[in-house]
Each structure stands twice: as C-alpha cells, then as structure tokens.
Amino acid sequence: VKSRSEVEVIVDRILSTILQIDSTSLSGSAREVTPSWTSLIHIEIFFVLEEEFDIRFDEDSMAFAESRNDLVDAVLEALS
Amino acid sequence: MTSQDSALNLSIKIDDHYWLESQSKVLLGALSRIEVTELARQTNHVENTDHQTLRIWRNFAIEPIESWIKAIGNYWNLDYELQFMGYDDSFSFLGVDNFNDRTIEVLFIDRDRYRMDPDEFNDWLSGVELRIGQLSKKQVICIVINDQINYRINSEPVGAVINTGKQTLFDSRYEKTSGSRLTAIAYSAIARDLAGAWAPSIFAPPKKLLVVDLDFTLHDGILGELQNEVVVSNEFLSLQKELLVAKARGFLLAIISKNDLGDVLKLIETHPGYLLKENDFVAIEASWDAKHEAMQRILQLTRIHHESVVFIDDNPVELLQMKSIFPGMSVVSAKEGPEVSMQTLQFVPGYRRAKTDGLADIRKGDLISNEARRSLIDNGLKSYYSAASPVLKVLVSNEHCLDRLVDLGKRSNQFNLLIRRMEKSSYQEDNAVFVGLGLIDRFSDSGVIGGMVVSRSPQETRCVVEEMFLSCRVLGRGLETALLCQGMLAAIDCLGASDIEVSWVIAERNQPALDWLGSCILSEVPTENGTLSISRQTVSSLSIPPEGVICEISK
Numbered sequence: 001v002k003s004r005s006e007v008e009v010i011v012d013r014i015l016s017t018i019l020q021i022d023s024t025s026l027s028g029s030a031r032e033v034t035p036s037w038t039s040l041i042h043i044e045i046f047f048v049l050e051e052e053f054d055i056r057f058d059e060d061s062m063a064f065a066e067s068r069n070d071l072v073d074a075v076l077e078a079l080s
Numbered sequence: 081m082t083s084q085d086s087a088l089n090l091s092i093k094i095d096d097h098y099w100l101e102s103q104s105k106v107l108l109g110a111l112s113r114i115e116v117t118e119l120a121r122q123t124n125h126v127e128n129t130d131h132q133t134l135r136i137w138r139n140f141a142i143e144p145i146e147s148w149i150k151a152i153g154n155y156w157n158l159d160y161e162l163q164f165m166g167y168d169d170s171f172s173f174l175g176v177d178n179f180n181d182r183t184i185e186v187l188f189i190d191r192d193r194y195r196m197d198p199d200e201f202n203d204w205l206s207g208v209e210l211r212i213g214q215l216s217k218k219q220v221i222c223i224v225i226n227d228q229i230n231y232r233i234n235s236e237p238v239g240a241v242i243n244t245g246k247q248t249l250f251d252s253r254y255e256k257t258s259g260s261r262l263t264a265i266a267y268s269a270i271a272r273d274l275a276g277a278w279a280p281s282i283f284a285p286p287k288k289l290l291v292v293d294l295d296f297t298l299h300d301g302i303l304g305e306l307q308n309e310v311v312v313s314n315e316f317l318s319l320q321k322e323l324l325v326a327k328a329r330g331f332l333l334a335i336i337s338k339n340d341l342g343d344v345l346k347l348i349e350t351h352p353g354y355l356l357k358e359n360d361f362v363a364i365e366a367s368w369d370a371k372h373e374a375m376q377r378i379l380q381l382t383r384i385h386h387e388s389v390v391f392i393d394d395n396p397v398e399l400l401q402m403k404s405i406f407p408g409m410s411v412v413s414a415k416e417g418p419e420v421s422m423q424t425l426q427f428v429p430g431y432r433r434a435k436t437d438g439l440a441d442i443r444k445g446d447l448i449s450n451e452a453r454r455s456l457i458d459n460g461l462k463s464y465y466s467a468a469s470p471v472l473k474v475l476v477s478n479e480h481c482l483d484r485l486v487d488l489g490k491r492s493n494q495f496n497l498l499i500r501r502m503e504k505s506s507y508q509e510d511n512a513v514f515v516g517l518g519l520i521d522r523f524s525d526s527g528v529i530g531g532m533v534v535s536r537s538p539q540e541t542r543c544v545v546e547e548m549f550l551s552c553r554v555l556g557r558g559l560e561t562a563l564l565c566q567g568m569l570a571a572i573d574c575l576g577a578s579d580i581e582v583s584w585v586i587a588e589r590n591q592p593a594l595d596w597l598g599s600c601i602l603s604e605v606p607t608e609n610g611t612l613s614i615s616r617q618t619v620s621s622l623s624i625p626p627e628g629v630i631c632e633i634s635k
Contacts (some may be wrong), residue, residue, distance in 0.1 A: 013114075017114055030443075039258075040143040040144065043141075043418075045252060046254075047144065047267075048113045051112055052112070059253045062253065062254070062256070
C-alpha cells in the first residue's frame with residue numbers, strides 16, 4: 001500500500017517528464033494553466049499512471065481530473 | 081582474435097552496447113511509456129538521419145502514437161515528423177497541394193463512425209485511397225480500426241493486429257477522454273508497425289539478404305564434432321521457418337559461422353531437426369576468419385550493398401563489430417532467443433514489404449551461375465561472349481514488364497543515375513516511353529534487370545532521360561554500355577528525337593552508376609550533379625554489342 005506522499009512523488013515524476021515542466025512547480029498545477037497539458041497529453045498521462053501503478057481508472061476519473069491533486073486522488077482511489 | 085578485432089572492440093562504445101541491449105525492449109514494446117517518452121526526446125544515435133514526414137489523415141484521435149514512433153525512429157536513425165490533420169470523416173483532402181517526396185500519407189479510419197454496409201464501405205475506402213494516391217503519386221498507408229487493426233497499402237491488406245488474451249486493443253473507458261477506444265497497447269502496436277515496418281516499406285532501401293550465425297542463433301548448443309549437442313527446439317524451428325518464408329518473399333539467405341565448413345554442411349544436411357538445407361543459402365561462410373571478412377566475401381558474391389543486409393547473431397561483440405565496419409547494416413540480436421530475434425526482425429526497416437517480388441529464384445539462379453561465368457570472364461570477356469552467347473533484350477513500352485520496372489526503379493540504389501523513385505503513372509505519361517532491359521545467357525535468364533523512362537523535351541528534337549537504373553547483379557559482364565545505349569537508342573527513335581539529355585545526381589550509394597558515366601560517357605567520374613546532351617549518332621555507336629552478343633528489341 002502506497003501512502004499519499006509516495007503517490008505524489010511518482011505522479012510528480014510522471015507529470016514533469018510528460019509535460020516537460022519543473023517538478024517543483026507541480027503541486028498547484030492545473031490543466032487550465034499548463035499549456036503543455038493538452039487533451040491528448042491527458043490520455044497519455046492516464047496510460048502512464050495505469051502502467052506505473054498497475055491500476056485501472058474508471059471513465060469519470062479520467063474525464064474529470066483537472067489538476068495534479070485530482071490525479072493523486074484518482075490514483076489513491078484506484079489503489080484502494 | 082586478430083589485432084584488427086581488438087582494435088574494433090576498442091572502437092565499440094558503451095552507448096553502442098546500450099543500443100543493442102535495448103533493441104528488443106524498444107522494438108517489441110517492452111519499454112514503459114515513460115521510457116518511451118524519454119527515448120522519443122533523445123537525440124539520434126548517430127548524426128546521419130533519414131527525415132520522413134508522416135502526414136496523418138484521420139477521423140479519431142491518434143496522437144498517442146507520436147512518442148512511440150519517434151522512439152522507434154530514433155532507434156533506427158529515422159527522424160520521423162508527424163503532421164496531424166484535423167478530424168474529417170469525409171476524407172476529402174480539400175485544399176491540400178503540398179505533396180512531396182519526403183511525406184508519406186497515412187489514413188487512420190475508425191470504421192465504427194460509418195453506417196455503410198461492408199461492400200459500400202469497401203468501395204468508399206478504395207475511392208479515398210485512390211484519390212490520395214493520385215494526389216500524392218505515392219503509395220498510401222491506410223489503417224482501419226474495426227474489431228481489430230487492419231493495415232493496407234495501396235488498397236491491399238498487408239497485415240493486422242488482433243485482440244488476444246495477452247493484448248486488449250480496445251477499451252471504451254478511454255473514449256470519453258480521448259475520443260478513441262484504443263488502449264495504450266493498441267497505440268504502441270500501431271506505432272511499431274507503422275514506424276518499423278510499413279512506412280519504411282515505402283521509403284527505406286529494402287533488405288535483400290539475411291545473414292545468420294549458427295550456434296544459439298539457428299540452433300541451441302555449440303556445433304563441434306558431436307552433432308548430438310545441437311538441438312533445434314520449436315522456437316529455433318520457428319525462426320528457421322521465418323527464414324524460409326523470407327526466402328519465398330525474395331530474400332537471399334547466407335550463413336556466417338565460426339566453425340569448420342565440413343561440420344556445418346554435415347549438420348545442415350543430416351540433422352533431423354534442421355529445416356533449412358544447403359541449397360537454401362547463396363553462401364555458407366564457415367571458417368575461423370573474422371566475421372566481417374566473411375561478410376565482405378558474401379557482399380562481393382551477391383553484389384548487394386551492405387545497407388540491404390540484416391545480420392543476426394547471438395554475440396553482441398560480433399554484431400557491433402559488424403556494425404562498426406558496415407554502419408548502414410541492420411543487426412538483430414539473437415541473444416534473447418529465437419522468438420525474440422524473429423519478432424525483432426519484423427521491425428527492421430526494409431524487412432517487411434507490401435508486395436513480394438517473386439524474383440528470388442531468378443536472383444539466386446544468377447548468383448549460382450556467376451561462378452561459371454566468372455571462370456569464363458577470368459579468361460577474358462571474349463571467351464565469355466563466345467561460350468555464353470549473351471542476348472540483350474530491349475522492351476519498349478511493354479506493359480508486361482511495367483510493374484517490375486517500377487519496383488526495380490524504387491529499389492535500385494547503386495546503379496541509378498537520378499534516383500527519382502518514379503511511380504507507375506509517371507512511366508505511362510503521354511509524352512514518355514519506358515524501356516525495360518533484360519539479359520539472357522547460356523547460364524541463366526536474368527529477367528528484367530534495368531530500365532529507363534525517357535520523355536519528349538519541349539524542344540522537339542531532344543528527349544530527356546527521367547530515370548535510368550540497372551541491377552548490380554548483372555554488372556561485370558562488360559555489357560552495361562551496350563545494353564543502356566540500346567535502350568536509349570530505342571527511346572530516341574520512338575520519340576523521333578535526334579539527341580538525348582542524360583542527367584545524374586551524386587547520391588550516397590550510386591557510385592557504380594557514376595563510375596559507368598565516367599568510363600563510357602564522360603571523360604572522368606563526375607563529382608557534382610550534371611547534365612549532358614548526347615547525339616543519336618554517339619548513342620548508336622556506343623550501343624553496338626561486343627562480338628558474340630546479340631540484341632533483341634521488342635515492343
């Protein structure tokens with residue numbers, strides 16, 4: 001079982017690689033203010049998260065996640 | 081190990097080893113997506129890259145293929161750029177006119193978006209493919225998604241990916257987010273097939289020769305005096321079957337093994353599990369020489385450029401040494417077993433082709449006959465002409481040889497003056513004639529081994545060579561000049577011209593064509609692109625075949 005902080009570290013690493021942004025600025029990052037977070041990168045993020053954590057998101061989690069914190073919540077929910 | 085081998089070992093860098101070690105991971109989809117993202121952004125392995133644009137026409141989201149395509153491209157030094165067009169269910173291609181040689185048109189069609197019945201859909205799809213094919217004057221790749229992933233090139237099905245227990249291609253959970261039901265596995269499978277196989281089948285020099293090691297590559301165990309130490313398990317048998325399939329598709333096969341020749345021949349002929357036999361190979365190089373020396377001998381025998389070769393071996397040092405001597409050669413590691421090497425082979429650019437050429441037997445017959453020819457030629461060309469009675473064949477605008485000519489024109493690299501890779505429609509233009517060139521002698525019928533397209537110039541008395549090529553398989557018989565000039569002469573007469581304009585380009589691999597120009601047409605081998613006008617009279621005098629050689633011209 002992974003803690004929230006462990007999940008945050010992995011999610012941040014993934015987001016900084018995919019979005020090509022500095023990991024220190026990720027905690028507050030939201031889709032609407034991150035130009036590289038396009039709708040098609042959005043699905044790429046979920047592909048990577050499912051692979052990294054070996055989980056399956058439900059349809060709504062993917063469709064409505066709008067920020068780094070939403071992603072962390074979605075991962076924790078899927079892990080639980 | 082020779083001192084040359086030691087020097088080669090030193091020249092192999094750590095990143096070369098990493099490149100080889102990661103081969104199956106990259107090509108068989110075993111990288112994580114985050115690794116793919118990172119690899120896609122890396123600079124290429126060497127600076128010499130081949131730039132290709134894939135223009136994507138689609139009616140659904142396909143962008144997740146991009147990182148995989150770039151990663152595979154980086155692996156093979158192919159610089160892929162993807163140009164995504166807007167969603168369009170009609171595939172009308174309106175307003176687009178910037179078609180060029182460096183762009184391959186790729187259609188992605190989700191079948192579920194159409195209510196047509198199967199026949200209606202197929203007719204519509206063929207029309208779409210025809211339209212973009214006519215606009216681009218190139219082969220078109222079409223990927224249709226229904227309950228599987230189907231690949232077509234120029235309307236012909238060439239392959240498919242199906243849903244299996246191991247790989248789920250579709251998942252409706254993704255549809256709301258991406259507009260497509262494709263899974264990550266499906267995107268990576270499409271990217272690997274497109275970047276490693278189908279796109280290169282259009283632009284990359286085709287592979288022609290597969291050279292394989294024996295121990296731990298074609299069989300398990302070490303061949304020595306005791307054959308019973310050699311085991312051909314089902315996995316190795318599958319690889320042997322794949323090589324036979326490749327042979328049937330037109331590939332030549334050869335062996336390079338550090339073993340005694342007698343042991344190798346005995347193994348192949350008598351081992352009950354061995355599917356491949358001696359006559360499946362154009363060359364069996366079994367010796368204790370360095371493998372690159374054996375490869376050099378095979379290249380000389382087959383007259384195949386090293387870029388058209390795939391070398392399969394389980395020893396990374398042998399593979400990297402070969403690559404350091406022949407940088408353009410593709411190498412496949414057999415270290416992880418025959419199943420992996422067989423799958424990896426599928427993603428070597430130039431290995432898979434949309435069509436088989438059906439010419440393997442002709443090519444092999446020619447090579448086998450070369451031994452007999454060589455012994456005559458060693459006594460002088462005159463003795464070859466008198467004993468072998470060569471016949472030059474000139475086929476003027478003969479539709480029967482057109483497909484073969486178009487194919488040969490696209491494949492010929494070494495003896496090719498202009499390398500325009502013209503499509504069939506350009507051969508058939510009203511103001512042009514195409515000429516097929518063939519060669520027969522007592523030993524073999526080499527079939528159509530060269531050709532040219534000649535058009536009428538706006539200056540009525542002049543015609544222009546648009547394309548001219550010859551297979552290197554037939555060089556060395558002293559007949560190139562007579563054959564090519566007979567072809568030009570036939571074209572000049574057909575177009576009613578009095579002189580012909582011959583142009584050439586300096587390309588990476590067409591030195592044999594430039595050498596020919598330097599020895600027969602120009603006073604020296606050209607070092608820059610150029611054009612020369614030659615009178616009919618000069619062409620006619622150069623076209624006279626040597627004594628003992630006859631020429632047949634037909635339409």
